[in-house]
Amino acid sequence: MKIAILTPTFSPFSGIDRLVEGQAERFIAEGHHVDIFTFDASLKPKQAGLFVLGMPRSPFLQRIYRLLFFLDRDKIRYYVEMLRHYDRIISHLYPMNLLAAKAKKINPELEYVYYNAGVGIVPEYSFPERIYLKLFNYLNNRTVRNCDSAISISAYLRGVLKEETGIDSSVEPIPVDKARFNPRINGARVRKQHGIGNGPVLLYVGRISPHKGIHLLIDAFRRVEKAFPGSKLLVVGKHTFPGYSRKLHSMADENVIFAGFVPDEELPGYYGACDLYVTASLWEGFDIPVVEAQACGKKVVAFDLCSHPEVIKKGVLVRPRDIQAFAESVNKLLQETKKFK
Numbered sequence: 001m002k003i004a005i006l007t008p009t010f011s012p013f014s015g016i017d018r019l020v021e022g023q024a025e026r027f028i029a030e031g032h033h034v035d036i037f038t039f040d041a042s043l044k045p046k047q048a049g050l051f052v053l054g055m056p057r058s059p060f061l062q063r064i065y066r067l068l069f070f071l072d073r074d075k076i077r078y079y080v081e082m083l084r085h086y087d088r089i090i091s092h093l094y095p096m097n098l099l100a101a102k103a104k105k106i107n108p109e110l111e112y113v114y115y116n117a118g119v120g121i122v123p124e125y126s127f128p129e130r131i132y133l134k135l136f137n138y139l140n141n142r143t144v145r146n147c148d149s150a151i152s153i154s155a156y157l158r159g160v161l162k163e164e165t166g167i168d169s170s171v172e173p174i175p176v177d178k179a180r181f182n183p184r185i186n187g188a189r190v191r192k193q194h195g196i197g198n199g200p201v202l203l204y205v206g207r208i209s210p211h212k213g214i215h216l217l218i219d220a221f222r223r224v225e226k227a228f229p230g231s232k233l234l235v236v237g238k239h240t241f242p243g244y245s246r247k248l249h250s251m252a253d254e255n256v257i258f259a260g261f262v263p264d265e266e267l268p269g270y271y272g273a274c275d276l277y278v279t280a281s282l283w284e285g286f287d288i289p290v291v292e293a294q295a296c297g298k299k300v301v302a303f304d305l306c307s308h309p310e311v312i313k314k315g316v317l318v319r320p321r322d323i324q325a326f327a328e329s330v331n332k333l334l335q336e337t338k339k340f341k
Contacts, residue, residue, distance in 0.1 A: 001088060003087065005036050006092060008039055012263065022175070025048075034047075035051060038096075040055060040062075051079075053075060070098055085107075088110070090115055101144070114167075117286070121211075149170070152171050157286075182296060185271060188273075190270050190272070199230040201232045204217060206279070220327045220330065225253075230255070239260070271298060276301060277294075279303075294314050301329045302318070303326075
């Protein structure tokens with residue numbers, strides 16, 4: 001079978017793109033021909049073909065271009081002509097759905113599968129950002145109407161997709177490699193690298209974005225520090241909103257460590273280095289780091305929202321935005337360990 005996987009970016013910074021990489025490898029191992037189509041690629045697939053559509057270099061113009069991609073008729077026509085010759089298209093998000101939908105109209109025999117990772121919109125985004133995301137979500141939903149089937153990464157997203165489009169989907173949680181993420185990982189090297197002693201370490205992994213609630217996490221950590229002086233909050237992830245990052249740095253003291261982007265192969269050591277995994281995220285379609293942390297034997301404290309009740313099996317769910325309850329839950333779990341009684 002000839003399969004095309006469509007994703008807006010093919011980057012190590014994106015959990016969905018890591019999923020795409022795994023999808024391609026799995027299909028190739030099954031004997032299929034696989035090509036990945038994307039606007040921009042900083043990852044190189046091991047065996048799959050790669051077609052880079054291109055877009056402006058400026059991050060601001062990239063976002064505008066992706067939103068208004070339906071106006072680039074020459075590029076759409078060119079790639080739709082290519083895609084209509086595939087047997088199956090798996091599309092991850094707009095504007096790639098536009099190509100899949102048009103290819104499906106030309107070739108009804110082509111199988112169009114929409115892979116649903118959702119679009120998160122929270123009050124922490126600026127007004128223009130919320131408008132942008134609402135338009136993006138509208139276009140995303142319009143371009144999945146003629147899909148043959150849909151796959152959601154959580155039951156939560158299955159419900160959202162059903163409510164917004166009427167499309168029912170199967171649920172396929174994102175798999176985690178338990179050979180790489182396991183309780184035997186030693187985090188001593190990571191602690192040494194960041195100058196961390198034997199005190200409690202809280203870890204967050206993910207994008208540094210307003211919807212991830214890192215400002216709330218730092219607020220909660222201040223209260224944890226009072227009960228456990230010398231505690232560290234290790235924040236791992238790429239900074240994608242400069243203004244928000246400046247705000248976070250102004251809130252943080254010397255016990256908040258911004259580690260920046262960490263290559264995927266180094267992530268297990270960070271889970272091994274922490275005592276608890278914490279996230280104050282305000283929207284999650286799945287939350288891969290939560291699952292990875294639990295695979296490493298770490299308990300989790302998170303808000304009780306979106307997909308978290310599905311994926312969090314070890315830890316505590318807290319009422320959303322309740323910073324005091326969040327800090328108290330962290331303190332209780334730390335007290336329950338023999339190390340910090």
